[in-house]
Amino acid sequence: xxxxxxxxxxxxxxxxxxxxxxxxxxxxxxxxxxxxxxxxxxxxxxxxxxxxxxxxxxxxxxxxxxxxxxxxxxxxxxxxxxxxxxxxxxxxxxxxxxx
Amino acid sequence: xxxxxxxxxxxxxxxxxxxxxxxxxxxxxxxxxxxxxxxxxxxxxxxxxxxxxxxxxxxxxxxxxxxxxxxxxxxxxxxxxxxxxxxxxxxxxxxxxxxxxxxxxxxxxxxxxxxxxxxxxxxxxxxxxxxxxxxxxxxxxxxxxxxxxxxxxxxxxxxxxxxxxxxxxxxxxxxxxxxxxxxxxxxxxxxxxxxxxxxxxxxxxxxxxxxxxxxxxxxxxxxxxxxxxxxxxxxxxxxxxxxxxxxxxxxxxxxxxxxxxxxxxxxxxxxxxxxxxxxxxxxxxxxxxxxxxxxxxxxxxxxxxxxxxxxxxxxxxxxxxxxxxxxxxxxxxxxxxxxxxxxxxxxxxxxxxxxxxxxxxxxxxxxxxxxxxxxxxxxxxxxxxxxxxxxxxxxxxxxxxxxxxxxxxxxxxxxxxxxxxxxxxxxxxxxxxxxxxxxxxxxxxxxxxxxxxxxxxxxxxxxxxxxxxxxxxxxxxxxxxxxxxxxxxxxxxxxxxxxxxxxxxxxxxxxxxxxxxxxxxxxxxxxxxxxxxxxxxxxxxxxxxxxxxxxxxxxxxxxxxxxxxxxxxxxxxxxxxxxxxxxxxxxxxxxxxxxxxxxxxxxxxxxxxxxxxxxxxxxxxxxxxxxxxx
Amino acid sequence: xxxxxxxxxxxxxxxxxxxxxxxxxxxxxxxxxxxxxxxxxxxxxxxxxxxxxxxxxxxxxxxxxxxxxxxxxxxxxxxxxxxxxxxxxxxxxxxxxxxxxxxxxxxxxxxxxxxxxxxxxxxxxxxxxxxxxxxxxxxxxxxxxxxxxxxxxxxxxxxxxxxxxxxxxxxxxxxxxxxxxxxxxxxxxxxxxxxxxxxxxxxxxxxxxxxxxxxxxxxxxxxxxxxxxxxxxxxxxxxxxxxxxxxxxxxxxxxxxxxxx
Numbered sequence: 001x002x003x004x005x006x007x008x009x010x011x012x013x014x015x016x017x018x019x020x021x022x023x024x025x026x027x028x029x030x031x032x033x034x035x036x037x038x039x040x041x042x043x044x045x046x047x048x049x050x051x052x053x054x055x056x057x058x059x060x061x062x063x064x065x066x067x068x069x070x071x072x073x074x075x076x077x078x079x080x081x082x083x084x085x086x087x088x089x090x091x092x093x094x095x096x097x098x099x
Numbered sequence: 100x101x102x103x104x105x106x107x108x109x110x111x112x113x114x115x116x117x118x119x120x121x122x123x124x125x126x127x128x129x130x131x132x133x134x135x136x137x138x139x140x141x142x143x144x145x146x147x148x149x150x151x152x153x154x155x156x157x158x159x160x161x162x163x164x165x166x167x168x169x170x171x172x173x174x175x176x177x178x179x180x181x182x183x184x185x186x187x188x189x190x191x192x193x194x195x196x197x198x199x200x201x202x203x204x205x206x207x208x209x210x211x212x213x214x215x216x217x218x219x220x221x222x223x224x225x226x227x228x229x230x231x232x233x234x235x236x237x238x239x240x241x242x243x244x245x246x247x248x249x250x251x252x253x254x255x256x257x258x259x260x261x262x263x264x265x266x267x268x269x270x271x272x273x274x275x276x277x278x279x280x281x282x283x284x285x286x287x288x289x290x291x292x293x294x295x296x297x298x299x300x301x302x303x304x305x306x307x308x309x310x311x312x313x314x315x316x317x318x319x320x321x322x323x324x325x326x327x328x329x330x331x332x333x334x335x336x337x338x339x340x341x342x343x344x345x346x347x348x349x350x351x352x353x354x355x356x357x358x359x360x361x362x363x364x365x366x367x368x369x370x371x372x373x374x375x376x377x378x379x380x381x382x383x384x385x386x387x388x389x390x391x392x393x394x395x396x397x398x399x400x401x402x403x404x405x406x407x408x409x410x411x412x413x414x415x416x417x418x419x420x421x422x423x424x425x426x427x428x429x430x431x432x433x434x435x436x437x438x439x440x441x442x443x444x445x446x447x448x449x450x451x452x453x454x455x456x457x458x459x460x461x462x463x464x465x466x467x468x469x470x471x472x473x474x475x476x477x478x479x480x481x482x483x484x485x486x487x488x489x490x491x492x493x494x495x496x497x498x499x500x501x502x503x504x505x506x507x508x509x510x511x512x513x514x515x516x517x518x519x520x521x522x523x524x525x526x527x528x529x530x531x532x533x534x535x536x537x538x539x540x541x542x543x544x545x546x547x548x549x550x551x552x553x554x555x556x557x558x559x560x561x562x563x564x565x566x567x568x569x570x571x572x573x574x575x576x577x578x579x580x581x582x583x584x585x586x587x588x589x590x591x592x593x594x595x596x597x598x599x600x601x602x603x604x605x606x607x608x609x610x611x612x613x614x615x616x617x618x619x620x621x622x623x624x625x626x627x628x629x630x631x632x633x634x635x636x637x638x639x640x641x642x643x644x645x646x647x648x649x650x651x652x653x654x655x656x657x658x659x660x661x662x663x664x665x666x667x668x669x670x671x672x673x674x675x676x677x678x679x680x681x682x683x684x685x686x687x688x689x690x691x692x693x694x695x696x697x698x699x700x701x702x703x704x705x706x707x708x709x710x711x712x713x714x715x716x717x718x719x720x721x722x723x724x725x726x727x728x729x
Numbered sequence: 730x731x732x733x734x735x736x737x738x739x740x741x742x743x744x745x746x747x748x749x750x751x752x753x754x755x756x757x758x759x760x761x762x763x764x765x766x767x768x769x770x771x772x773x774x775x776x777x778x779x780x781x782x783x784x785x786x787x788x789x790x791x792x793x794x795x796x797x798x799x800x801x802x803x804x805x806x807x808x809x810x811x812x813x814x815x816x817x818x819x820x821x822x823x824x825x826x827x828x829x830x831x832x833x834x835x836x837x838x839x840x841x842x843x844x845x846x847x848x849x850x851x852x853x854x855x856x857x858x859x860x861x862x863x864x865x866x867x868x869x870x871x872x873x874x875x876x877x878x879x880x881x882x883x884x885x886x887x888x889x890x891x892x893x894x895x896x897x898x899x900x901x902x903x904x905x906x907x908x909x910x911x912x913x914x915x916x917x918x919x920x921x922x923x924x925x926x927x928x929x930x931x932x933x934x935x936x937x938x939x940x941x942x943x944x945x946x947x948x949x950x951x952x953x954x955x956x957x958x959x960x961x962x963x964x965x966x967x968x969x970x971x972x973x974x975x976x977x978x979x980x981x982x983x984x985x986x987x988x989x990x
Contacts, residue, residue, distance in 0.1 A: 003863045007854045015847035016762040022711045022839035046794045053864030070900035077907035095704035714842045721849045
């Protein structure tokens with residue numbers, strides 16, 4: 001099997017994640033789509049690691065996971081705060097910037 | 100050269116008094132005019148003491164200098180604020196302060212009914228200070244300060260009754276015409292600096308022998324332009340007639356005796372330039388000759404007594420300018436005529452003021468007549484001035500004007516005949532119009548308005564007139580006895596070793612000829628105006644008279660050549676400003692607004708839209724990579 | 730356990746089984762990802778995401794990234810996804826957003842961008858990879874995958890590792906700050922103290938309840954204060970606004986009562 005298939009998969013998942021971020025309104029789903037994009041990147045990293053025969057890609061992937069964990073913690077806290085004040089998790093409701 | 104420490108008081112005292120009167124305001128209404136008059140008299144006394152001190156010295160020591168402070172110091176260009184009192188400037192100092200003091204005294208009575216008399220005296224003192232600075236400055240730059248100062252004072256005084264729009268317009272006209280001349284002076288200063296690296300009289304004089312003819316001609320022409328502006332010479336003469344809007348003492352002091360002669364002073368002071376540039380000198384005589392005839396012709400048709408006198412002033416200054424263009428001896432004669440003119444013209448203006456004072460400020464001579472009985476002193480002093488100006492011996496004008504006519508004839512060749520002829524013709528016309536003024540005003544039948552009750556003016560007014568008329572009787576003889584003034588001025592204007600190269604006519608012939616034309620002119624006027632004079636100026640008159648009434652079309656010419664195009668240009672500029680420049684600015688504003696409104700729609704506040712834009716950005720980035728890695 | 734690892738390693742090393750595994754799992758993962766976008770309920774999206782993550786973990790292990798595969802399962806699928814579900818519980822499991830788009834042109838532009846991005850990425854990958862044969866991690870993982878990553882982490886990437894630790898602490902603090910809310914209403918203790926410290930002691934004992942000395946329907950009859958005057962505050966503002974309140978003056982205790990006594 002050609003190893004580049006993993007990369008194609010990674011690209012496809014990333015793109016689907018991007019679409020999800022732009023079209024879904026539920027903040028939690030949007031957030032999950034962001035996680036999907038990060039995971040797609042991780043897959044690419046791991047594949048590159050194998051391609052080049054070094055562990056640097058895996059280390060990068062590891063760091064991505066750590067940062068993603070941080071992001072989830074803060075992001076979910078923001079969603080909770082938002083939900084608490086507006087009783088809604090829709091990102092479209094938080095559109096006060098235009099005024 | 101002697102150094103002096105008290106020249107500055109000549110300027111500082113009237114300047115201080117002027118500032119005091121203006122700043123104190125109404126508090127000084129009761130006594131301000133006394134202060135101003137006292138200050139003026141003090142400057143006259145200082146001038147007199149300086150004069151006698153100067154006479155007691157000999158040779159080069161006669162001129163004295165006072166350096167006040169280092170004014171400009173830029174690189175090699177250094178100008179000191181310094182005052183120079185020499186044989187030429189002392190003449191002016193005495194004329195300005197002497198006549199000035201008399202007119203101050205006269206004005207106390209003349210302006211007694213005006214609620215702004217204090218302001219008037221403040222301006223008078225300001226004028227005296229500026230005029231003294233003009234004649235005392237030791238460099239063109241110092242002179243320029245005074246030059247602008249007298250322009251300002253003249254503007255303020257012409258428009259003294261600025262509640263009347265016509266007077267305010269007259270003031271503006273005088274100011275603008277003067278500005279044209281001022282540009283000439285400032286250009287002259289720049290040329291002097293560029294050519295000689297110095298703007299002091301001494302510095303320029305030292306540099307003249309090394310300068311090119313073209314530069315000297317340009318310098319001379321610019322100085323002449325300055326003189327035509329300030330001295331109401333052709334082609335900038337049109338403001339003087341309107342300047343009569345000012346109170347009559349102002350007309351006497353500024354627009355007859357002193358300020359308008361500043362141009363003569365400037366040319367005389369710059370004699371070294373004109374001596375070195377024959378072309379500039381020819382320009383000077385042309386301007387002088389044209390103006391003396393122009394003024395005289397205009398004077399024949401004016402019914403307003405002050406305007407007739409103003410036209411006469413213009414003509415007489417034309418004589419002076421003509422004289423300054425005739426070489427070293429001419430300078431002295433110009434100054435002599437300037438001084439005698441200062442006496443008799445001031446005397447006549449004060450007389451005119453006195454007549455107006457008695458006639459409810461009526462200026463139309465056709466409504467005068469037979470005033471000699473009502474105002475004998477005015478008639479006598481005016482008559483003496485009249486005899487002086489037309490050049491009847493032994494009055495002052497005879498000596499000074501004859502000398503100029505004589506010198507003009509001596510210019511040689513066709514030039515001599517032309518200039519001499521013009522001067523002689525001018526003398527004839529002068530005799531005509533001055534006789535006309537005198538007859539219309541003081542003799543014949545009374546043509547007064549019903550409410551006019553002419554009476555002799557108070558002593559405060561007639562005493563200065565008497566003093567001035569004594570000057571107009573005696574000054575010519577005094578100046579001329581033993582060539583006193585010529586010898587006195589010789590060190591400044593270099594007229595000592597002057598010899599007329601070719602005499603067209605003997606002096607006595609010229610004098611007789613001049614007398615003959617004067618008698619002719621006066622006689623013609625006597626015959627013409629002996630009979631009844633219509634109160635309203637007749638409409639059916641010769642084309643010539645009509646032209647003269649309209650100042651020979653000078654105002655129309657100015658209107659046509661300058662005012663209309665200027666207004667059109669201004670209108671065009673305003674339109675350009677409104678449409679093109681403002682249009683551009685507004686267009687840019689509109690464009691920015693439009694773009695802002697358009698791009699505002701992108702900022703819809705939805706985080707998903709921003710995410711989409713990020714995605715598009717990423718797409719663009721990847722597309723770029725895709726393209727560059729092809 | 731060790732057997733499982735070695736089994737996984739052998740799977741990664743042999744080509745055909747890996748291909749089989751890929752062609753089974755990859756389409757499912759893509760399907761799940763698409764499903765994430767189209768399902769209405771967020772909780773379904775979360776489950777689909779969990780499935781994708783597990784698939785990815787298997788891919789990691791197949792590609793000699795044993796450590797990352799395990800971490801993926803434990804951290805992502807275990808911790809992070811649980812956190813997501815937890816928040817979903819908080820917000821409401823049943824909350825289902827409408828899928829109708831309400832920003833003009835958003836969906837079209839999104840799909841266009843996605844198509845472009847995907848196409849370009851695929852094309853780029855195709856151009857970049859084709860001639861390469863994977864080197865493989867046999868050499869790098871010779872001391873063991875975990876040991877290899879540890880070697881890298883604590884030598885070459887030690888600085889980044891430390892920075893990441895600071896990031897983690899900051900994120901934890903940030904979450905705490907964000908999630909913290911001040912008490913919404915003052916305590917009873919605070920209120921009673923405030924009553925005694927207030928300007929007047931009239932309401933110290935609390936507002937008089939309505940219906941005291943009731944002669945009518947109690948709620949619309951005002952209470953009387955200790956001095957016998959009417960306490961207007963004892964009537965509900967709503968009743969007052971509706972005009973359902975009985976004029977209170979007749980209920981005032983007048984001195985005449987004392988006279989009767």
